[in-house]
Amino acid sequence: MNQFSTVIDRYFSRQRCPRLNFNTFHNHHHRFGSIQRSYLQPTSYASILQEVKELIKPLQQVHANIVTSGLSQNIFLSNRLTNSYASCGLLDDADQIFHRIPCKNVVSWTILISGYVKNSLFVEAIDVFRAMVLISGLQPNAITISSILPAFGNVGLIQIGKSVHSFWIRHGFGTNVFVETAMVGMYSKFGCISVARQLFDNMSERNTVSWNAIISGYSDHGFGEEVFRLFSLMRRDGFSTDCFTIMSLISAALSIEGSRVGVEIHSFAIKTGFNNDQLVRTALMNIYVNEKCIEDAYLIFNEMVVKDVVAWTLMLTGFSSGQYWNKAIEHFNEMMRLEELELDSVALTGILSSCCSLGALQEGRRVHTLTVKTGFSHDMFVGSAIIDMYANCANLEEARIFFQEMEEKDVACWNAMIAGNGMNGYGNDAIDLFLRMKGSGINPDESTLVCILCACSHTGMVDQGLHIFNHMVESWNIVPNSRHYACVVDLLGRAGRLSDAYSLVNSMPLNPEFEVYCALLSACKVHGNIELGIEISEKLFQLEPNDAGYYALLSNMYALAGNWEGVKMTRVSLRSKGLKKDPGFSSIEINGELYTFMAGQKDHPQYFEIDGLLNYMILKIKEVGYVPDTKFVLQELSDDMKRDILYHHSEKLAIAFGLGRTKPGTIIRITKNLRACNDCHSASKLISKVFERVLLVKDAKRFHVFQDGVCSCKDYWGVIQSSKILGLVCSGINLKVTRSGGEYKEVLGSLVGSLLYFIKVLSLQDQHCFSLS
């Protein structure tokens, strides 16, 4: 840095007083017949440019001086200028200078190509390369080839990549470690890892970069073990390790399931000094986020001097996957405020999916508006995240409007829309979309089939679901995987066809993964088959011994069977493994503000506000018959303590808070991360009656509407059945359903859809939901 500033300083101090060297100045003036501010030779400009490289202002000034010196035709200087502008990311300027060069040479072309590649503008790089080959008549050399290959790799142009490869061989350029390394990188990106490996094995010369190329190839494709094997070979052969190597090791470690290596890799990075690298730090954050050590990730994030958009996005993912909901909201609000942070499609998708899991509709809408302003709403990833967000926030209408207005839709957008219809109860519409997909030129993929089967199961369309499942291969050429089986097991289970579900699992041609057993387990619950339930819980427990969720499941099954010894054992082994189950929380939106309550949270900023309300609420519902159902507190505690735990379930905290902030006759909308427990369920019914509120609770599985002391939607069912819905007027989160008789009834937007869905589900069997919270 010091060298930079000295040279630049020297240059500009000369600029400020050109007359010091009057003779040179005079000579230039004489020669060019105009006032020359600079007396420098092209070679001096060249070295200044070298130093100036990524400093935009000085670069522009040097550029201006080169022009006024009449040196803009100098190909050497023009090439350097092109390179400097490209290094600053100013590709338009680089392109302009390039185009003004009268006799471009191979170097000029190569500089522009590599400039685009370095800025990830691969398509542009390929266009330039094409023009070079087809128009200029110049032949690319080894440097050109090594510059363009990554572009082919990133865009996935396998054919062109291969033909450049054969051009390289045909022309007998001989061995070149740069080109060969780039080839390894390109084939790895294509997913042709064995070709890449063969090329790598045949290299006559290798260096750290070539090793990194093959290692990152393996780590990109999830061959974690092979990465570590190659890494030890690399060290054995005496090659040094750098940041790139560390990055691959980190992603390899991440791909090896259940490996908790965060601390080891972190200390290795500190020992080797690589922890000062921005990318390594970010990758370390990623490990901690993945291991759910959010505090550790946050420590690294906090210490970062330069927090870039990747770090911010990763931290957001951390907060929301670690269920630090308030933190997540604070964090993404800050992200939206920071002007220097340029939000890109990944960041926006991340924010939207956090809104999704939070049920934060207002925030989600703001992000949607932002994506429209910034043009990212046309991005397919962002677009499908917007659809997902609206559908998950129970606002299917807005999802539909957005979907319809999209100019271009890829398979992920269709999938999101199909899933959205399914989860909101529009099974027929989901099927309709599914059938329309092909007509618009989009082929269903594996996920599409998951979405549609899921939609069928959620809306009780058993026959349609089975029909689709049975024709997957012949109609769409998709072989059912474990997730598809899980959907069908769920479909049969919800319909009460436990034995069909069970025999389907037993007849599976592949090993059932955990989601299949999960589906079978809930089928057992619906069917009341505790014995089989325990058997399956134990299987799940073996499959995912490190997931606290399955301990809860198993413990709940034991509790249902009255096996308290089993409950105790599960708890002990949960603690001995140092695992924590996901804490329960509920959030509620009041006047566009989202408030989140954790179960048992007495240090909540709003606790004083709700403490009195909570007691009053319990008192009032006790008057109309509420009896706390302590058998759902699966711990051996005194009855008083059990009751205290029940009263402080996050859902009750949120409801109490909502009661204090709303008037009778309003709708209170609550999102819960886990499933609502039976005690909260029966309390909610009474609350809706006593306090004259409509409670709409969306939990991990379904929507519940509590009104007038009942949790059913018969009233609404009646509204929908007996009236033609003449118009749906969007207003905030509410929709007005217009009855044919001219009478208005306000219901929640989600309701129309969710009604159909949960009438079917709830009428089958009152749900059994248990949670350890």
Added chain:
DNA sequence: TTAGGGTTAG
């Protein structure tokens, strides 16, 4: 008579 190159994250 200079200049241009390969492998990294959310």
